[in-house]
Amino acid sequence: MKLKALLASGTIALACLAAPASHAAGTLTVALHQDPGNWDPVATFLVSWGAVGSQIFDGLIMRTPDMKLVPGLATKWEFLDKNTKIRFTLRQGVKFHDGEPFDADAVKFTFDRLLGDEGKKGPQQSNYTSIDKVVVVNPTTVDFIMKSPDPVLLTKLAGYGAMIVPPKYVKEKGSEYFGAHPVGTGPFKFVEYKPKISLALEKNAAYWGGSPKVDNLTYRFIAEPATQAAELQAGRVDVANQIPLAMVDTIKKDPKLAVVSMDGPVALALRYNTKRGIMQNRDVRKALTLAVDRDAIIKSVLLGQAKPIASFQGTLSFGNDPALKPLPFNPKEAMALLKKAGVKPGTQIQLDFRGPDSNFREVAQAVAGYLQAVGITVTLKPYETNVLLNDIIPNGKTGEMWQNQWGGWTFDYDNTAYAMYYTKQRWNPFDDDAKLNALLHQQRNTWDQAARKDTLQEIARYVADQSLEMPLYSLNTVYGINKRAKDLALPADGRFRFVDARVD
Template sequence: MKPFQLKTLIAASSLALATLLTPSAQAAGTLNVAIHQDPGNWDPIATFLVSWGAVGSQVFDGLIMRTPDMKLVPGLATKWEFLDKNTKLRFTLRTGVKFHNGEPFDAEAVKFTFDRLLGEEGKKGPQQSNYNAIEKVVVVNPTTVDFVMKSPDPVLLTKLAGYGAMIVPPKYITEKGSAYFGANPVGTGPFKFAEYKPKVSLSFTKNADYWGGAPKVDNLNYRFITEPATQAAELQAGRIDVANQIPLAMIDTLKKDPKLAVQSMDGPVALAMRYNTQRGIMKDREVRKALTMAVDRDAIIKTILLGNAKPIASFQGELSFGYDPALKPLPFNPAQAKAMLQKAGVKPGSTIQIDFRGSDSNFREVAQAVASYLQGVGITASLKPYDTNVLLNDIIPSGKTGEMWQNQWGGWTFDYDNTAYSMYYTKQRWNPFDDDAKLNALLHTQRNTWDQAARKTTLQEIGRYVADQALEMPLYSLNTIYGLNKRAKNLALPADGRFRFVDATVE
């Protein structure tokens, strides 16, 4: 080898090594995404978390799919129709589709999925209650199934595009078991599971045989990064292409970086401070109303959230079916709040505890502001951060909360039914304290009809009733905000956080 050839080879090798060691290096055809939480189980029936939804549609398909612009379109079913006066829903299934392990998708797979969801296995997770209106799934032939309904479910089609209704492989689960499946998911979706490192990362490769067309990128990597500031730092360093949580205070900084962009849009996520109505001073409805009036929610939106949210009077935003524009939030009136507390016999210096997700730095500032406002009317609030999974899987469902807790809901159906039923119906997972016969009846009434106009009226009545009972301090509907590296294109970013990167490319 001649000297100049050796020098050239050394230079090329050095350049390649430097590229590998550079933090911003990005392999061609690889998309890196940061999400804030590891749900810990990738079985569709095992979770309710938005962070699961951010991944689930990559590996699984439902009979129906929902596009980023909220339209319901064919998924594993090519068409559907109601039979027998809305008591039976028939699906015609897509042919030639296979699960990632090679087993065929057919009517038996659909029946297995819903038998499992509605059976003993489904009881272990939080998804079953969303589908209890389904009595059974009947196989008509290999490409046709009928859903026989116990009762109407006016949100059923949307739910069939949702988390729990993703179709799963019968043979794989039967042979491997649910625990193995939860850590090694197999579906029919555009990406195949490659590797899962709990609380660290999750990797996929493209499904070249995907029925909807092969993804444009070869690899899709998720990293679980709980702190928004860390997500932003990784975005700036070029190590991720999409951040699903960034500190609001860094939005302007990220926008000024020519390599980066920030996208903020109306989303389904509502936040509130839920009241423990069985504890201490919170048993009194007038006290709960007083505490709500003691907090300037508009100021919080303006100063802490920098305008990336909207005030709410019920636990839903404007995109939700059932939203009532005539229902207004209780006004900020600390003087009246003080008077109401005094009338209720609440002594100045009374103490309460506010529980919140410790990893949520944006909400930590909100919680601190709420505590400061409450101090202004004589209530001393201590803040107790929890690991998110502990708060959601133990503290709240078990009724171990303090007087108030961070209540956050994705509202993925964009229908108040899913939110309200989960939050307020007796003995639901997110309702550890309240048992209200009138509220139960209203919730049942709207769920038991296909009449959408009648439902809307009832849902608005539910919103007014919950506000009158002051079951929570409604705070705001939060914008969905993404931090982006501009080299990632065609991301089709969804308002509900449920990514589907089939058409994404990386330059």
């Protein structure tokens, strides 16, 4: 069956957002597909937060674009007492943007808050529950006392929930105010936030890592990839983090613009609601996966800017098993399994997806076409992204299938698998599997990386055997850029850090 025959025809309206025709040479403007809605490090899990967070905040450890862990607010660390204690020596002379000094008390406050009642309100706490407590040794030294081994801890300390926050400011202003007026130690300082429109930052000339080379950094929240591309072409943004793949060649031909594409951590799958209707049957779930030609989707819809996957992770992920192959496209076997399961032709199911994502909309249309060919009628239901992620999925309100997209920012399958498959986690509203829970605990309870890798690969095989999801592909990270922007150090994981960036 030809893929193009499966895709619904239509056009994308380019609704250009109001913005100045040009901007000052000292300002770098970045388009993001999503406003995370809260700049508090404990309140978010979104890649779009990460694209901003490392400008405002620092962690004890930082990760470079080439994936190396380097000193951040900690200048060194060492494991003590048979790996049950990790001692961090802190950088001296650092101040938060409001003038408050950074010290051991700030580190302790940050993690007490993350692991306490405030952290419970957000999605980050579960990443750090291996930490029992943080003990202040002296103003420049802290010890992390561990409840259990955490082989991914150092990587996690380089991002998201572990960003260090100012105790006095948070206590005086409160978490709600802090979430809309963030203060950190990072290279850029908060200026103004207009929800769903923009975020303005200015350089922190006193930054401990050296003053940024641009004076101002502006983020514009533009949900539609086509609109991001239009704004890039008009010269109103310098970096676009999502552009329609069909426009890649057009942008490349513009002498003022360029496209950067690289292997990325973002994986996509269609998760199955195993508590609803025909999806309770494992053979049905397997049949639907067999019915979809994912290689053709990658070639024709994504124009080769993705790679097929057999589990919910890309090739760069620790725990990826190259021996585990995706189920082949086999509609004949799919129809046989559906018939055996008693599924009648014309059976209807619902597929929920992020409405503003025009690239995935075409993927969803293709999937619906393939499933129609084996007798399953699919209703596509788009949601505003924050509604899908903050209400529909975590509260178990999905249809039979939903778009599951994960940034995989640790490049470690642990971070993905635990969040997706462990009982009662935010992204697992339906399944309660004792074997999966035990395997997930097992790989988290050792510092032995070889043993972890074996267990993570076993988890991937088990998830595939149970057909808990339809693995689709891992996306290349694709940026559209204006060539006037230099030294951007564009990262595979979308977590920008523009300290050395400059604009002509």
